[in-house]
Amino acid sequence: xxxxxVLSSLIGAVALGGVAAGGLALAASPTEPTxxxxxxxxxxxxxxxxxxxxxxxxxxxxxxxRGLKVLxxxxxxxxxxxxxxLRSAESAKCRSTSDETTRCTYTLKVTKQEAADLPKxxxxxxxxxxxxxxxxxxxPRAATFDLxx
Numbered sequence: 001x002x003x004x005x006v007l008s009s010l011i012g013a014v015a016l017g018g019v020a021a022g023g024l025a026l027a028a029s030p031t032e033p034t035x036x037x038x039x040x041x042x043x044x045x046x047x048x049x050x051x052x053x054x055x056x057x058x059x060x061x062x063x064x065x066r067g068l069k070v071l072x073x074x075x076x077x078x079x080x081x082x083x084x085x086l087r088s089a090e091s092a093k094c095r096s097t098s099d100e101t102t103r104c105t106y107t108l109k110v111t112k113q114e115a116a117d118l119p120k121x122x123x124x125x126x127x128x129x130x131x132x133x134x135x136x137x138x139x140p141r142a143a144t145f146d147l148x149x
Contacts, residue, residue, distance in 0.1 A: 033061040033129040033137045040072070040125045040143035044115055051110040055092070055143055058103050061131035065102035068092040068129050072108075074147070075122040083138035086128035104129075115149060123147050 038057035045051035053072060059065045069089040073079040081089075092106035110118075127142040 031062055031131075032135045033059050033065060033131045035059055035127060035129055035137060035139055035142060038125075038127070038139075038143045040123075040145040042110075042123070042145050042147050044149055045110060045112045050112075051115055052107060053110060053145075054105060054107045055125050055127070056103065056105045057092075057127065057142065058097070058101055059094070059129045060101040061129075061133070061135060062100055063131050063133035063135070064100065065094060065096075065104075066130040066132050068094060068104040068106070068127060070106040071126045072123055072145075073126065074119040075124055076119050080140065081126050083128055083136065086126055086138065089126075089128070118147055120147055120149060 036058045038055065040053070040055045042053045043051045055070055055072070057068070059068055068091065069086045070092050071081055071086055071089040073081065090106065090108075092104040094102045094104040096102050123145050124141045125143040125145070127139045129137045129139075
């Protein structure tokens with residue numbers, strides 16, 4: 001076999017290996033977390049007891065879930081928070097349900113006085129999920145609920 005054929009074969013094998021390695025690197029790229037089955041609920045205070053607001057969602061990522069930040073805001077405020085603003089929001093409590101999925105719940109007690117000061121009507125929940133590999137997903141309107149008295 002001539003040296004030219006061997007050299008061409010080696011160059012072809014190296015090029016093919018480079019393409020395959022690039023494909024593997026691309027396939028191993030981090031994915032963004034996904035949020036599914038989210039629900040928000042507001043319960044007004046009654047009698048001597050406090051009310052509550054809660055938001056629960058399943059967050060999944062192939063690297064695992066680091067955490068979830070949550071912000072509830074009235075539609076009438078036109079707030080429309082950004083992902084950067086949510087980084088300083090309060091954290092939900094998360095517990096693992098599988099290797100890749102975590103159920104996160106954010107709960108807030110609402111006193112009668114606080115409830116009286118809150119605007120009635122439609123509210124939105126914004127959520128920022130962070131994966132163990134650093135990937136993030138921001139959902140500006142992850143859930144909607146009505147605040148009544």
